[in-house]
Amino acid sequence: MLAAVAASGQNAPPHTVDEALHEMSDEAGVIFDGQVMAVRRQSGENGASGVVEVEFRVDQAVRGCATGEPYILREWAGLWAGGARRYRVGERLLMFLRTPSASGLSSPVDGMDGAVPILGSSPLVAGSATAQNPVVDLRWVDAQVFRPVAYRVQSAHTDHRRDTLLPLDAHAMARGVSRGTEDATIFVQSKPGSSRGNASSVAAQQTSVESVIAMLKSWQKVSDAVR
């Protein structure tokens, strides 16, 4: 299987958020931290599909743009089909964008996962004198990280009404695995992001904008050196 993967050019999934960010960085031609200033829909004419222009204020440029200058992303209107609202005016994002193609169109790396939200993180507590730095919300990036799949034995019954989990039997678990997952890679291992979506995982998957930008710039230097 590994040989096939190599032949296909498909990457093995990243094992950490850092690796995931690094892959996104490698694929992106434009990276910046910025704020959405305007969204302009341009209807197609003469059979054209239409374009949506998203204007950003670039607060910190990493690659392919300049800090302080606006950056206009032109997306294929088909991505906005069905009334999808991909960006909101005013929201702050860490953008990993592909280099525009010959059509002038582009989009975030990894779908909208390449538009990483930036959030405020200071508690609104009386007496607090200073704000914490904004953070990059990496929960969706974390969802791209490799995670082994494992099933507990089916006979282990969760009593939903009592909200308890009955004890597991390791051998039974193994049987369940061999019976049920012929294609899956099976590991009995918990994953750091196993609490995906709950509050405790949020803090663990938020990193200051400054540290992420610094990391991306250091990678940029490395890649430039390689070039």
Added chain:
Amino acid sequence: MLCVDERPGQRLRWAMMLAFCWLAAGVHLWAGGPRWVTGQPYFTTDGVPIVWYTDHPLYFTDPGDLSSYVNHAAADALVAAAANVWNVPTSSLVLGYGGQLDEHVSGANVYPTSSGLVFPIDVESTNYLAKQIAIIYDYDGSVTDLLLGSGASEPSSCRQNAVTESVDSIVPAGYIQHAVLVLNGRCTGPAPEQQLQMQYQLMRAFGRVLGLGWSQTNDNVFTGSPQPTYMQAMNWPVMHPIDIICGPYTYQCMPQPFVLRADDISALDGLYFISQGEAPAGKADTLLNANRIYGRVLFPTWQGMRGVNVLARRWAQYTDTSKEEDWYTASYVTGSLYRRTAPTAVTGSDTSMTGSMGSTYGYYEGYYDLTRIPMLPGDWQNVFLETEPINPLYTGQYAVGPYIDNTVEPSGSNSTLDAEVLPSYRVSEMWLSTNGPASACNPGNSGTETAPVGAASSGWWAGLLCGNGRTAWSSLAIKGGRIFTVEVAAEDEHGFATRAKAEPVIGLWQMSDPTGTLPTLGSETEPFNSPATGVTSLTTETAQPVQLRMAIADERGDGRPDYNYQARVLYADSISPANVGAAGGVVTITGMGFRPGNTVTVNGVPATVTNWTTNTITASVPPLHDLGSSTGIVADVAVNDLVTGGVAVMSQALTYGSPAPTLNLVSGPSGTVAAGQRAAIPFAVQALAADGVTPIAGESIAFTASPGSVTFGACGLSSCTLSTDASGTASTTITPLTTGSVTLTATGSSGVVTISFTAANEVRSVVAYSPVEYIAAGAVVSWAPAVNLADSLGFTAGVTVSWTPVAGLIAVSPGQSAANGMGVAQTAATAGPLAAGAQAVARACAWVTVCTNFAAQGVDASDLRLVIVSGTGQSVAANSTLTPVVLQVVDTANDPVAGATVAVHQTISAWQALCPVRGRCPVPPVEGSSESSMVSDASGLITVAPIQISGAAESTNIVAATGTQGFISLAIQKHP
């Protein structure tokens, strides 16, 4: 017919349940999780899931090969496999192959224009009647790159870009007419897993194209918590929002990935429903061997609660509880048919397709619809309904349910309902609530657009956005030239800041603005733009005084009993004093919304804040020099909240006085100064330039005194004009000539300095404690003469006293000593031998000129006398001790005489009782005697220790004699 029962033994309780049921035949149903829902005004229908305009949409494939590994036939087979998954018996949908496109689509015939890409004509949406779904085989990835950007077709991006889907025609009638699917040929290859992965992704894309939304069912399979069972994975829907990435191919991360789950079928059937008895050939009624449960999740206020995931779990008839399934079969998010965004006063209305999604019909707000819950073997089954929140990751492109941009946590905790559902075709309506939800919708007086309520005087207030479209209206007077900040923190029903409830937006108008307009003074329509958690912030400037109208609303036009908020206006209204000198000073800022930790700056330069209340801040503003100015300015004063980023600015509010050259006092006499004497402290002034730093040299300074009269030492006159030196200083000594109040003035072109003091005559004295020391003629005596110093204008401690012999045989040492804290100084003197009547004189002088004499004088032996000082008359017990007897040598004037020799004779006689009245008193025997000679000390004293017999009763007789006439005798005794 009652279709549900409630089990009293359940720990999880139900707040409310209402149930009824009917047979489903002929009833128009909406079910599953629709991706889109119609609504006014864009659509002509309301609250209807958007589906294909035909139950038989056809897809048309590219005539070319997909890649060098997948030729056209193989690609068609792959597409067919992915499409056919969605052809299920209980759904009216038939997704079929329609034929080929007219041409192989590639970068060669897809070309860009200024308004987007132009596809071949038969791929365009205008061709929907002929070809509903165009499937492009993007052989070299060029189309994918054109659509998504350079490199998008790279194999490394295949997890995201193997299939690009676009539903590019949804008409106002509420139907899908056309879609395009682009298969990236670079994601295929020699490994069969690559084709299977593309098939998997295409299958999910077909689901989206058909109008299905993502689903959250058995989400622990995704989260891993709790660890899932195999059956939970088998019921994890194909339309899960986010894949698990357990390796290069995500289809391998779930068992039987190409089989729709019951939840997928329920959603599909909800969109493409077959009513009872209406199944065409090859199809079956949707509810054949299945149940449908729909209803509402409600707040206690009867408002529907949106965004709650309702899940169904089954339990076969006639089995014990161990047979309850521990996985969910179907789910639905409440409110999926309800209006997703509604107009607000702040955001206005959105008549586009996006802004029109969903019905405004209140019934749908908490509505759920589990369209098809397949039956377990038997003629009936139990179904448990449970509630849960939506995973916060499921937003935007992964959104599950009606809240697209952000999930909203249900109010209260999860709950469970046991429903006994009867046979096939049974439809039940069940209303339920979560456990302990927010129970009241009492926003208080939150004002109206025409009658806003005055903002709280503290600048802080709490509120509730309850009821759809609820907007809170406040009013506030703001001065011109002010910048202020309005902040709204979204809170849950427990008062904790959160991003998972209301999404506050803020709008500002002038009170005089017509109602119904969008904000005229400013608005913030992006929630949570503040650095603080859950806080939306709007900072606005006013040029002129204005009476504000202020609106707070939910960005989506939502309103619920659990949409609490905390609002604050950070506003600095005035400053007092409004004028300070160039040195700065202490000011008080009055306003609202202040809190400890807020900082103050003046033209950006920090001030030192010493006190906060909600309405005042006391601060010490920096000197003008720190503001980088050498001339008087009017400065901006800002109050900053570093936590939220809020700021309040009073523009041009604080006036700094113009700096000018100054004449400053350096030193000068004060208090009481001795008249006639030069004051210890000179009168000195310094002239400085306007910058407060540079000295002015050569400036003429006139020194004058009035009232009072002085001599200025610099010129020896009663007035004096001096020039400042290089340090800008002019200085002179002062000698007051008269007593009384004296005012001195130094006048120059840079200013005037005035000082005052009191001049008084000074009286100093030196007084000997013992002016004459009497000593026996011919004797040599040492003693410690002492003097007391007094000064009417000052302290005497430390003043030096000089001791010098003046006449006769006297010596003093040391020659100088300092007065102690009591003003007493002393030395040691030795005088003699002196003849009777002769004197030896010495002198003590302080302050050089203030002196006193003291003397030693010889006393003739005939003038010496003895007096008893103490110890006479003792009569103690025999076992006691006689204490010493103190005698003093004095002269005839009773002055103590030092240096006199005293002869002492003592005898001890036995104790004797009183003598008889008659007859001779017997003479007691002498039991001891002694003789000694002693010399009187400086005070003329001698101390005689009585001789005595220890423990015996006795009498001691003491006889002392000095000179020629000094004699004394006494007797003391110890009695039995």
